[in-house]
Amino acid sequence: MEKLTIKDIARLADVSTATVSNYLNGNYSRMSEKTRKRLEDMIRETNYVPSSVARGLATNHNKTIGVSVADITNPFTSTVLSGIYDACGKLGYTVVFTNASSDSTREIDNVNKLKHQEVSGLIIDPVDAENAIFKTLSNDSTVMIDRQAAAVKIDSVVTDNYNAVNKFVGNMKKSGYIDEDLYFISWPLRNVSTRLERYRGFKTATGIKDDSHLILVDDSGDDQYFISQIKQIVDRKRSGKVGFFTMNGRVLLHLLKAMQALNYRYPDDVGIGSYEDLDWMEIIQPGISCIHQDSFNLGVTAVNTLVRKLEDEKTKHFVPQLIEVPTMIKMRGSY
Amino acid sequence: MEKLTIKDIARLADVSTATVSNYLNGNYSRMSEKTRKRLEDMIRETNYVPSSVARGLATNHNKTIGVSVADITNPFTSTVLSGIYDACGKLGYTVVFTNASSDSTREIDNVNKLKHQEVSGLIIDPVDAENAIFKTLSNDSTVMIDRQAAAVKIDSVVTDNYNAVNKFVGNMKKSGYIDEDLYFISWPLRNVSTRLERYRGFKTATGIKDDSHLILVDDSGDDQYFISQIKQIVDRKRSGKVGFFTMNGRVLLHLLKAMQALNYRYPDDVGIGSYEDLDWMEIIQPGISCIHQDSFNLGVTAVNTLVRKLEDEKTKHFVPQLIEVPTMIKMRGSY
DNA sequence: CTGTTAGCGCATTCAT
DNA sequence: ATGAATGCGCTAACAG
Numbered sequence: 001m002e003k004l005t006i007k008d009i010a011r012l013a014d015v016s017t018a019t020v021s022n023y024l025n026g027n028y029s030r031m032s033e034k035t036r037k038r039l040e041d042m043i044r045e046t047n048y049v050p051s052s053v054a055r056g057l058a059t060n061h062n063k064t065i066g067v068s069v070a071d072i073t074n075p076f077t078s079t080v081l082s083g084i085y086d087a088c089g090k091l092g093y094t095v096v097f098t099n100a101s102s103d104s105t106r107e108i109d110n111v112n113k114l115k116h117q118e119v120s121g122l123i124i125d126p127v128d129a130e131n132a133i134f135k136t137l138s139n140d141s142t143v144m145i146d147r148q149a150a151a152v153k154i155d156s157v158v159t160d161n162y163n164a165v166n167k168f169v170g171n172m173k174k175s176g177y178i179d180e181d182l183y184f185i186s187w188p189l190r191n192v193s194t195r196l197e198r199y200r201g202f203k204t205a206t207g208i209k210d211d212s213h214l215i216l217v218d219d220s221g222d223d224q225y226f227i228s229q230i231k232q233i234v235d236r237k238r239s240g241k242v243g244f245f246t247m248n249g250r251v252l253l254h255l256l257k258a259m260q261a262l263n264y265r266y267p268d269d270v271g272i273g274s275y276e277d278l279d280w281m282e283i284i285q286p287g288i289s290c291i292h293q294d295s296f297n298l299g300v301t302a303v304n305t306l307v308r309k310l311e312d313e314k315t316k317h318f319v320p321q322l323i324e325v326p327t328m329i330k331m332r333g334s335y
Numbered sequence: 336m337e338k339l340t341i342k343d344i345a346r347l348a349d350v351s352t353a354t355v356s357n358y359l360n361g362n363y364s365r366m367s368e369k370t371r372k373r374l375e376d377m378i379r380e381t382n383y384v385p386s387s388v389a390r391g392l393a394t395n396h397n398k399t400i401g402v403s404v405a406d407i408t409n410p411f412t413s414t415v416l417s418g419i420y421d422a423c424g425k426l427g428y429t430v431v432f433t434n435a436s437s438d439s440t441r442e443i444d445n446v447n448k449l450k451h452q453e454v455s456g457l458i459i460d461p462v463d464a465e466n467a468i469f470k471t472l473s474n475d476s477t478v479m480i481d482r483q484a485a486a487v488k489i490d491s492v493v494t495d496n497y498n499a500v501n502k503f504v505g506n507m508k509k510s511g512y513i514d515e516d517l518y519f520i521s522w523p524l525r526n527v528s529t530r531l532e533r534y535r536g537f538k539t540a541t542g543i544k545d546d547s548h549l550i551l552v553d554d555s556g557d558d559q560y561f562i563s564q565i566k567q568i569v570d571r572k573r574s575g576k577v578g579f580f581t582m583n584g585r586v587l588l589h590l591l592k593a594m595q596a597l598n599y600r601y602p603d604d605v606g607i608g609s610y611e612d613l614d615w616m617e618i619i620q621p622g623i624s625c626i627h628q629d630s631f632n633l634g635v636t637a638v639n640t641l642v643r644k645l646e647d648e649k650t651k652h653f654v655p656q657l658i659e660v661p662t663m664i665k666m667r668g669s670y
Numbered sequence: 671c672t673g674t675t676a677g678c679g680c681a682t683t684c685a686t
Numbered sequence: 687a688t689g690a691a692t693g694c695g696c697t698a699a700c701a702g
Contacts, residue, residue, distance in 0.1 A: 005695055016673045021697055032671060049451040053391045054695030057678045062388065064431070072420070078413040085407070085434045094452060096399070097432035099420045116384040117429060253618050260620055280615040283588050285595055340679055351689040356681055367687060389679030392694050 004048045013042045024050055052094075056118065064094040065306060066114030068107060069125040070146075072099045075249070075278060076295050077125060080145060083299025084123060091307050093120075104128045111137070121306045129193060139320050143306045145298060148193045148322060155309075157302045157323045159293045161194055161275075164327040165201030168273055168291055169245055172335055177243040177271060179206040183233060185215045185255055186247035198247055198275055217254045227258040234262075234270060243271035243335055249278045252288065271335030287332030298325050339383045348377045359385055387429075391453065399429040400641060401449030403442060404460040405481075407434045410584075410613060411630050412460060415480060418634025419458060426642050428455075439463045446472070456641045464528060474655050478641045480633060483528045483657060490644075492637045492658045494628045496529055496610075499662040500536030503608055503626055504580055507670055512578040512606060514541040518568060520550045520590055521582035533582055533610055550579075552589045562593040569597075569605060578606035578670055584613045587623065606670030622667030633660050 006024075010017040015035055022030045023039045031039075042048075056062030067084060069077050081097070088095050098114060100107035107127045111134075114122055122142035126134070129147040139154045148156040169182060184202040189195045199214065206213065215233075217226045234242050246252040252274040259266070266272045267286065274281070277292035301323060309318055341359075345352040350370055357365045358374045366374075377383075391397030402419055404412050416432075423430050433449060435442035442462045446469075449457055457477035461469070464482040474489045483491040504517060519537040524530045534549065541548065550568075552561045569577050581587040587609040594601065601607045602621065609616070612627035636658060644653055 006697095007695080017696075018674080018698085019672060022672090025697080030671065035672085051392075051453060051695050052451070053388060053397065053453050054678090055697075056388045057386075057392050057680090058695080058697045060678075067432075072413050072417050073410075075408075075410060075413075078407050078410075081432075082407050082434055082436070085432065086436075094448075095432050097402075097416075097420065097430050099417055101417070101421075113429075116387070118386060118388050250614070253614060256618050260618075278615075279585070279588060280613075280619075283591050283595075284615075284619055341681095342679080352680075353682080353689060353691095354687085357688095360681080365687070370687080386679050389694090390681080392696090393679080393681045395694075 003051075004046055006050060009039070009042055009046065009048055012046070013038050015039070060118075061120050062094075062118065063092055064096055064117075064119050065121045065123060065303070066096050066098065066117060066119035067123045067125075068098040068100060068110040068114060070100050070107070070127040071102045073101075076146075076276065076293070079295035080125060080299040080302075083296035083301075084303055085299075086296075087300040087303035091303065093303070093307065100127050102127055104131060107131060108133045121310050123302050123306060130191060139318055140309055141306075143302050143309075145302050146194060150191075150193075152320045152322050155305055155318070155321050155323065157298055157305065157325060158193070159298065159327050160324045161197035162201040162204075164291045164293075164329070165198045165245070165275065166205045167201075168329055169202050169205035171329070172243050172245070172271065172273060173205065175335070176239075177241065177335070178239045179208060180238045181242045182206050182208075183213045183215055183242065183244050184247070185217060185244055185251055187218055187251060188216050189214075195247055202245060217251060219250070223254060223258055223261075226254065227261050230255070230258045230264075231262055234264065241269070241271055243273070246272070246274040249274065249276040249281070252276075252281075267333060267335050273335055277330055282330075282332060286334055288334045289332045290330050292328045292330050294325060294327070301325055338386075339381055341385065344374070344377055344381065344383055347381070348373050350374070395453070396455055397429075397453060398427055399431055399454050400456040400458060400638070401431050401433065401452060401454035402458045402460075403433040403435060403445040403449060405435050405442070405462040406437045408436075411481075411611065411628070414630035415460060415634040415637075418631035418636075419638055420634075421631075422635040422638035426638065428638070428642065435462050437462055439466060442466060443468045456645050458637050458641060465526060474653055475644055476641075478637050478644075480637050481529060485526075485528075487655045487657050490640055490653070490656050490658065492633055492640065492660060493528070494633065494662050495659040496532035497536040497539075499626045499628075499664070500533045500580070500610065501540045502536075503664055504537055504540035506664070507578050507580070507606065507608060508540065510670070511574075512576065512670070513574045514543060515573045516577045517541050517543075518548045518550055518577065518579050519582070520552060520579055520586050522553055522586060523551050524549075530582055537580060552586060554585070558589055558593055558596075561589065562596050565590070565593045565599075566597055569599065576604070576606055578608070581607070581609040584609065584611040584616070587611075587616075602668060602670050608670055612665055617665075617667060621669055623669045624667045625665050627663045627665050629660060629662070636660055 006017045006020050010020045019031055028036055071077055085095055098110040100110055104127045125145040126147050129149040142154055144154050144156040146158055148158055184199055186195050215229055246255050264270055274288055274290040277290045281288040341352045341355050345355045354366055363371055406412055420430055433445040435445055439462045460480040461482050464484040477489055479489050479491040481493055483493055519534055521530050550564055581590050599605055609623055609625040612625045616623040
């Protein structure tokens with residue numbers, strides 16, 4: 001199958017390329033009903049599809065959006081990407097994909113590459129929302145996802161981290177946990193907005209002002225120190241039971257590992273709650289009560305707000321907005 | 336920042352665009368050492384990057400590869416994609432991403448879109464490897480991943496499903512399980528090569544010829560029938576313990592759910608093994624012994640074999656190959 | 671309503 | 687060693 005060009009179609013339909021071009025772009029008012037039909041048939045018969053590359057060159061707008069994700073391996077991220085792809089498809093956009101593997105340096109490379117790739121717009125799920133590279137981006141053609149910068153200069157689509165945790169931990173209190181025996185477990189905060197916001201929600205709910213109830217873990221090294229902290233907390237509990245809230249699924253995994261090592265069981269020995277809802281959380285015994293986020297919708301929303309900006313010719317220099325996507329609490333009996 | 340073109344560089348360096356073009360393409364033999372230096376400096380200073388769109392139009396080879404995955408939400412898939420992206424980056428290729436969401440119809444759309452997108456090559460993680468659409472693709476510019484067609488017409492990079500399961504189940508036998516009490520749990524086979532191959536490995540290991548030891552589940556509906564089957568099998572066991580091998584992580588999740596319902600515990604009441612290694616498998620108590628596949632490497636291998644074909648001008652019409660990536664057995668005490 | 675023409679940014683002969 | 691000219695496939699005035 002040789003590739004047809006607009007010239008071929010023009011010749012076959014006995015019109016000029018300009019007319020074909022107009023047809024392709026829906027400018028039907030600029031041709032007779034007859035030639036329109038003729039082109040319609042011609043194109044269907046020949047299965048002709050215009051070259052998006054050539055079109056991109058001519059219009060400087062190729063209907064592709066560049067995506068940079070922090071870590072595609074994260075189940076949250078892949079669902080977001082799924083939403084992005086779906087929404088793009090519906091709007092006729094192509095997505096070129098980029099992955100930072102949680103490395104801020106690679107994130108910079110990715111954004112630069114994407115900029116030079118001449119994409120129409122950018123969606124970024126940032127490793128580091130404060131990265132200087134983002135200051136080189138215009139809010140007119142980019143939106144951020146999940147993590148927001150302290151000073152939002154670019155539209156950001158995020159989950160309602162603060163409110164969700166505030167409410168969830170509030171529920172824990174209602175079922176008997178006291179402030180002094182509630183703890184927030186997280187990756188090192190490192191100025192990452194999701195962590196900060198969720199923690200802020202925890203602090204509001206418990207009224208704890210200092211960081212004495214903040215426990216940190218990370219993926220590197222063993223968990224010896226972490227395990228000893230958990231033990232100490234449980235040993236010194238003030239009330240009947242300690243309640244832990246983990247910042248996400250992987251942190252929860254660390255907690256479960258530690259509890260295993262210490263031979264603690266939930267919900268009897270301690271109570272557990274978590275941000276993020278992963279498939280295994282409803283299978284293990286008992287299921288984990290958690291905050292479920294609609295990550296697919298996050299992706300869709302990002303695309304829609306981006307494309308709205310891209311295709312809105314008149315108004316430019318939009319004022320940066322923070323768009324919060326609601327979450328859902330799933331009760332499964334882990335506290 | 337306005338965008339520079341090859342013309343600007345030519346003017347600034349006081350040479351013709353042809354010379355700049357030659358420089359960009361590494362044809363240094365076609366210019367003096369002096370102008371070469373000049374261009375080098377010029378380009379660095381101005382931070383000029385040639386337009387890949389324009390280049391694509393001119394050369395009809397845009398250094399982008401199109402990827403169609405069956406389901407980006409699958410952790411296996413996202414790791415593969417990660418490998419694909421990494422390898423592409425190293426080779427200077429861009430990836431345009433497409434997701435079928437396990438829908439064979441969408442897969443067709445994706446492939447068509449990609450073909451018309453004028454990508455240089457295609458990597459496909461198929462929903463249905465037997466899809467007729469793949470017969471329209473040339474082996475010279477595409478490779479398949481994970482699932483293979485019965486008659487391999489396109490290079491396919493897969494894990495060594497058959498051998499891995501054969502060996503794993505063999506190990507189960509060595510530790511006491513008898514053929515009659517070993518069962519293979521799977522999604523409906525539906526001609527999906529990974530399922531067929533893994534099942535074949537199971538049959539070879541156990542010597543069971545018929546399908547009496549094949550149990551099917553799926554994600555739709557409740558698991559009542561499945562649960563009753565499990566119960567029946569355990570009730571009628573011939574030896575001390577029944578051993579189950581699940582075809583992948585999600586199937587394992589169904590089994591665990593059923594066992595919970597039946598109040599069975601592993602490794603005491605029954606033994607468990609699985610294909611696929613997910614993070615929660617080493618956390619739950621006890622950990623799940625399984626077959627770990629290097630999915631990242633699968634992606635990398637796919638890209639390398641694809642790009643080798645794309646850039647090998649002389650030989651075309653390669654003979655389709657089946658490339659097997661080795662797996663690893665992780666013992667964790669679930670049987 | 672329809673056709674002509676001049677680019678878009680780059681690669682590639684063919685001259686010089 | 688270097689440059690002028692032409693074309694890749696399409697869009698966008700501008701004519702007619």
